[in-house]
Amino acid sequence: MRGKRLAMALAMTVACAASAATAPPLQARSASAGVLKIDKARIDAALKQMVVDGRAAGTSALVWQDGKEVYFGSAGMADRKAGRPMRRDTIAQIFSMTKPVTGVALMQLWERGRLRLDDPLAKYFPDYAAMRVYAGRDAAGQPIYVPVERPVTIRDVMRHTAGFAYGPGPTPAHDAYIAADPLALTIGLPEMNRRLAGVPLLFQPGSQWSYSIGVDVQAALVEKLSGQPFADYVREHIFEPLKMTDTAWRQPDARLPRFAAMNVKQDGKLEQMPDAEARTLNFQDHALTPGGFGLASTLDDYQRFARMLLNEGELDGARILKPATVKLMVTDQLDPAITERLWLPEKGAVGFGLDFAVRKRPPQTPAENRGAVGEYFWDGAASTLFWVDPANKLTAVFFVQTMPYDGSLHRDFRAAVYGADYKGRPGD
Incomplete structure (x- = not known):
């Protein structure tokens, strides 16, 4: 339990x-x-x-x-x-x-010139160089995966346009995300990246907005570029x-x-x-x-x-x-x-x-x-x-x-x- x-x-x-509230605003x-x-x-x-x-x-x-x-x-x-009340502290x-x-x-690291917003993510994490995108199913019902039309960029990662999943959903790409379990609490950020890079994207980078694991990838970038946990x-x-x-x-x-x-x-x-x-x-x-x-x-x-x-x-x-x-x-x-x-x-x-x-x-x-x-x-x-x-x-x-x-x-x-x-x- x-x-x-x-x-x-x-x-x-x-x-x-994930859903808007339905109660009317306080008058x-x-x-x-x-x-x-x-x-x-x-x-x-x-x-x-x-x-x-x-x-x-x-x-x-x-x-x-x-x-x-x-x-x-x-x-x-x-x-x-x-019996403990809500307090300021x-x-x-x-x-x-x-x-x-x-x-x-x-x-902060961008200000120091450690990265550019339009750099490919794969420049810092090569595992992301061969990302695939889920593109529906074929006549036999099997998933279709196609190459990315352009690389995932740091800007994509920061604005939720990378195409990453962030939990369960209706596609085989969501299933792959769940199977990879990139946010398992028993692993560190480098292993998170390795697992995520093997999960197909939900859409071509830059084509949609979808809330995602991208901010955890940002954390991995901070760790790599700063040399600190x-x-x-x-x-x-x-x-x-x-x-x-x-x-x-x-x-x-x-x-x-x-x-x-x-x-x-x-x-x-x-x-x-x-x-x-x-x-x-x-x-x-x-x-x-x-x-x-x-x-x-x-x-x-x-x-x-x-x-x-x-x-x-x-x-x-x-x-x-x-x-x-x-x-x-x-x-x-x-x-x-x-x-x-x-x-x-x-x-x-x-x-x-x-x-x-x-x-x-x-x-x-x-x-x-x-x-x-x-x-x-x-x-x-x-x-x-x-x-x-x-x-x-x-x-x-x-x-x-x-x-x-x-x-x-x-x-x-x-x-x-x-x-x-x-x-x-x-x-x-």
Whole structure:
């Protein structure tokens, strides 16, 4: 049972937003014209309602605007069985919110000239030189595989256009991915690469957007190009300069009592995962340090990462990236010809940069998440969320530990921050 629960939890990291939520947005007034003003009572009420209606056991959020904290609040329990409330220093599993951290690490090496975005991946990992693409079945029902029309590039890996799979699916290429098990926790990043290179691609590189294992390949690139274990590089070059003291893949035992329990919805009701199973998600005993998931963090730590991005790569004197590099990462990288985009349109009127979704247009319907043009964001399988909103000089981090991913939590939190009728531009 423990193995099945853990497998389920890890599998959910590859589908952190596979379906849009259907609950209507929380009703609220828009901000005053010209300046977005945070309504603490409105956000408090939204967080509390998530607990009351059974979508979350506990919630917390931290919002900064104009260089200062404008909101912190929490509701419910970090651990219902232990009677421990959600607190500011609670540590949460952030799953795919790991991905932007990995992207920042790789772009640091790009700034140093260690790679080019349009380099073939095979330049650094020769195993990828002979990739094949699944192209349907022949008359006898056997899979057809064809050569790639062009190599997979680093840019493909960062914008999810490589053609990699990321879990089970309807094709033999998905079956091959499952059989290869490239994200087995017992292997390191070099072996992950070797296994993945033997799996056929789902489509020709650059032709579609499909969420994938590509960010774990980014982690392998960081490890190879820096000459350091991936986790060590990230700690030395991102976490320590930003004073993110509670963020790690492998958390020490002393911090485990601060962990929020994981809650899995079964038959419409949230069930708390047993401690022994939930703590297996801590990577202390695993060989793999994935780039796409695995970090646990606190609100304050991750907010420092978000504020660094808002400040164009710098925070409190620590320069992590150049301003131009941040701008590149948060600029839409998808050609208009890439029309097949899996579930990305369910995120709203967005494109995709380098490890970030990027809002290109105001919300198009009342049901779409509220947000500002130019914002960039990502979320996690346990329904966590963060975004950076340059137009309003705002960053927000939202923590919850609800699986499967529940997008209605994000819609309600965003409506509480912006107002349900916010149009997406300053002054609306």
